[in-house]
Amino acid sequence: MNKCHTLTDWLSWVDELSDKDFVIVDNFLDQQRFDTIRSFFLSHLEDFTRAGIGALSENIIREDIRGDYTYWLDRNRDASLHALWDLIDETMYIYNRYCFLSLAGHEFHLAHYPKGGHYDTHLDQFNARNNRTISMVIYLNKDWQKGDGGELEIFRKDGSSILVEPIEARCVMFKSAVVPHRVMPSHKPRYSLTGWLLQQPSALGKFLG
Numbered sequence: 001m002n003k004c005h006t007l008t009d010w011l012s013w014v015d016e017l018s019d020k021d022f023v024i025v026d027n028f029l030d031q032q033r034f035d036t037i038r039s040f041f042l043s044h045l046e047d048f049t050r051a052g053i054g055a056l057s058e059n060i061i062r063e064d065i066r067g068d069y070t071y072w073l074d075r076n077r078d079a080s081l082h083a084l085w086d087l088i089d090e091t092m093y094i095y096n097r098y099c100f101l102s103l104a105g106h107e108f109h110l111a112h113y114p115k116g117g118h119y120d121t122h123l124d125q126f127n128a129r130n131n132r133t134i135s136m137v138i139y140l141n142k143d144w145q146k147g148d149g150g151e152l153e154i155f156r157k158d159g160s161s162i163l164v165e166p167i168e169a170r171c172v173m174f175k176s177a178v179v180p181h182r183v184m185p186s187h188k189p190r191y192s193l194t195g196w197l198l199q200q201p202s203a204l205g206k207f208l209g
């Protein structure tokens, strides 16, 4: 495997996530990875579709709740993003090896919040299935300034919250089932990559209930 980060870095991130339920990692993407993923994002902007809420037959579009457009990534079709797939493989390996999770899959999409877009407070779990275990968000914005909005607000266990600016190459990871969060209205187009590490493939989830 092509290693992206040192084990020492990983262990400190994983420790923080176990302790606080979330961790913020700056410069998670090196310059080359950032440029590759951002270029891919920009060249596919036409292919994004309006995001809904809920899974499977429960999926509905509610612009008052969620205003982003998404593009679901596919490892075979989007093989040119191998730098990203390597990084995801490494992340899955670390969580399985050091957090005793049995992650068996993942799902990732690119997200574009146009000016004014937001996402109300939610957990990253669906009623219809609950296999999302770790959420990962990576920001693809260049020159994000204070006042541009679009912060991710994360609610801590004690009810207090923290505002995270969606700056270039920053990654936020959190426990999908227990961390309420929302995206504040963005005052300019906001680009990100969001994914979930899954406890078992969704198809299997349907059988297992």
Ligand SMILES: O=C(O)CCC(=O)C(=O)O
Pocket (backbone or CB within 6 Å): 111, 119, 124, 137, 151, 152, 181, 182, 183, 192, 194
């Ligand atoms: O873009 C973000 O900061 C978070 C997005 C999010 O919460 C989601 O897509 O579920």
Ligand SMILES: [Fe+2]
Pocket (backbone or CB within 6 Å): 122, 123, 124, 181
């Ligand atoms: Fe979310």
